[in-house]
Amino acid sequence: MTDTPAPRHIPDRLDKPLSSAIFSWEALLVVVAVAIFAVNSFASPYFLDPWSLSDLTFNFTEKALIAFAMALLIISGEIDLSVAAIIALASTMMGMAVQAGAGTPVLVAIGILVGLGCGAFNGLLVTRLGLPSIVVTIGTMSLFRGIAFIILGDQAYKGYPASFAFFGQGYVWWVVSFELVLFLVAAIIYWFVLHRTSFGRRVFAIGNNPIAAQFSGVRVDRIKFILFCLTGLMSGIASVLITSRLGSTRPSIAQGYELEAITMVVLGGVSILGGAGSILGVVLAAFIMGLVTFGLGLLNVPGIVMSIFIGLLLIIVIALPILWRRLRGGR
Amino acid sequence: MKNLLRYREIWLLAAIAVLIGLISMRFPGFADPANLRQVFNDTSILMILALGQMVVILTRSIDLSMASNLCFTGMVVAMLNAAYPAIPIPLLIVVALLVGLVLGAINGFLVWRLNIPSIVVTLGTLTIYRGATFVISGGAWVNADQMSPAFIGLQRAAFLGIPVLSWIALLVIALFFLLMTRTALGRSIYAIGVNPTASVYAGIDVGRTKFIVFCISGMIGGLAGYLWISRYVIASVEVANGYELNIIAACVIGGISIAGGIGSVGGAVLGALFLGIISNALPVINISPFWQMAISGSAIILAVVLNARGERRQGRIILKKAEAA
Secondary structure, three states: OOOOOOOOOOOOOOOHHHHHOOOOHHHHHHHHHHHHHHHHHOOOOOOOOOHHHHHHHOHHHHHHHHHHHHHHHOOOOOOOOOHHHHHHHHHHHHHHHHHOOOOHHHHHHHHHHHHHHHHHHHHHHHHOOOOHHHHHHHHHHHHHHHHHHHHHOOEEEEEOOOOHHHHHHOOEOOEHHHHHHHHHHHHHHHHHHHHHHHHHHHHHHHOEEEHHHHOOOOOHHHHHHHHHHHHHHHHHHHOOOOOOHOEOOOOOOOOOHHHHHHHHHHHHHOOOOOOOOOHHHHHHHHHHHHHHHHHHOOOOOOOOHHHHHHHHHHHHHHHHHHHHHHHOOOO | HHHHHHOOHHHHHHHHHHHHHOOOOOOOOOOOOOHHHHHHHHEEEEHHHHHHHHHHHHOOOOOOHHHHHHHHHHHHHHHHHHHHHOOOHHHHHHHHHHHHHHHHHHHHHHHHHHHOHHHHHHHHHHHHHHHHHHHHHHHOEOOOHHHHHHHHHHHOOEEEEEEEEEEHHHHHHHHHHHHHHHHHHHHHHHHHHOOOOOHHHOOOOOHHHEEEHHHHHHHHHHHHHHHHHHOOOEEOOOOOOHHHHHHHHHHHHOOOOOOOOOOOOHHHHHHHHHHHHHHHHHHHHHHOHHHHHHHHHHHHHHHHHHHHHHHHHHHHHHHHHHHHH
């Protein structure tokens, strides 16, 4: 009775039993990825070649860079449909700069800053005016790409300096491309930010219950604004990479990337309703999408048919755990 | 008068009148009744699609697959027509409605039975339906010379001086008006959007209603598929690529709240007309059509800013009324 209770040890995070790790979303994605990898190696003799595998990474690195920031945004309960339009606008601005004789460092700065500016514009509309992000970004999607169309019409910008080609075409070491290195570095940074910092915890808190987060002292609007800026920034970086890889700018550049980036995020286990998800999942989803499109490409399957597989994959991977839980009778 | 001003449809109508007035200053023939009829006819398909999207958005869902559905169904009827020109057009329209219904039912089933958020489901089916178009057509186009004269001619035939396409749009508008204002289904659609939990306690089967709503948007997508193909007389995989966002834009400009529960048939129609007028006017007032995208983007942002204000004010008014009662 008189004993003072021993100070209770409160763990930082709950101990997870092994079974939950085995049945986790990421584990499911690893299985899917390994299966597709195996099927690819059997289906095409050209698949298991270092250069083939290196080419494969170009299928997803640019979209994945956007998907990392998009994952944080979706976890916080918002969405950005304008990312591909930001790429188009940033690329157009870089093209204009080339016409004016800008060098490579200036081009990169312009691409990144235009992206950041567009993201900040989205963020201001959503947080300052309290508008739903899905509608705002449908609007800015038309606006940003529309500006690119006004500037370029049916023309194209070419003539990027030779040194500019490194970002999208260069290799850092052997088969390891600059884009792949950037992808890995970004993955580690975003993993750290989301899973190891208080900022990341706040993002989850906002996604689970923005009002409770607000009353717990989380600056909801400021964090959402930062996330929109980040998404714009990553779109700007992706724009530099794509423009450098293609060596030209058309207003229709990166059309449809927004849906692919979102597919990647959702496939990676991020809840579209917000509040749950992991960067590891997004990385795996990026690999899976790259594997599917590249493997089918080696088999001469047209791109549009590949999109069927991506769409089916998205629905099946989301539906499977739901069906599984239902079969086991749980809720 | 004060009551009338509370309706955002009135404001939208005023905005459209101002728009037509501005255009007429540059191009006097624009406000001509004959030209306005032409604009209405040009916008018919978008209006029909916006109405289908409206019922989905009202239930807090979204259908991103409508344009792909349109593309697939359009290809099916075009191929049928090319292979069997003897099939009467009314039967082809029934086929279009049924194919669209099946595609919509797939969306609805996944939303209803598996509880997958509609944005995820239709993001998936958006790519699947368009890909399926490629599979059934083998990437080939169906051109104007492969379509029968009746297939192309039906919507261009005039009845009482107005093309059949406009009549179909008017009929769809009337049907949706009846659905939303005179049926229990219409009421439950609004109820679900305003408060899904309360709807359950009020005895509304939320899941089943969402299923029906997706069936409706699917049928509309199918109908629009036939109308689109017979209007632009080419069926390909690229038909209406990215058009799903124009449909949603028309709804947003029409004051339909993406959060569900707020919106009207009149709003959707006027929202579509607003976009239709812009796209029709740009060429005649010598503005490059490349401006259209940026202008409609600005219109969407402006509309959502204005509507957000309106919604907040309306919420207060409703509360005061309830207190007084």
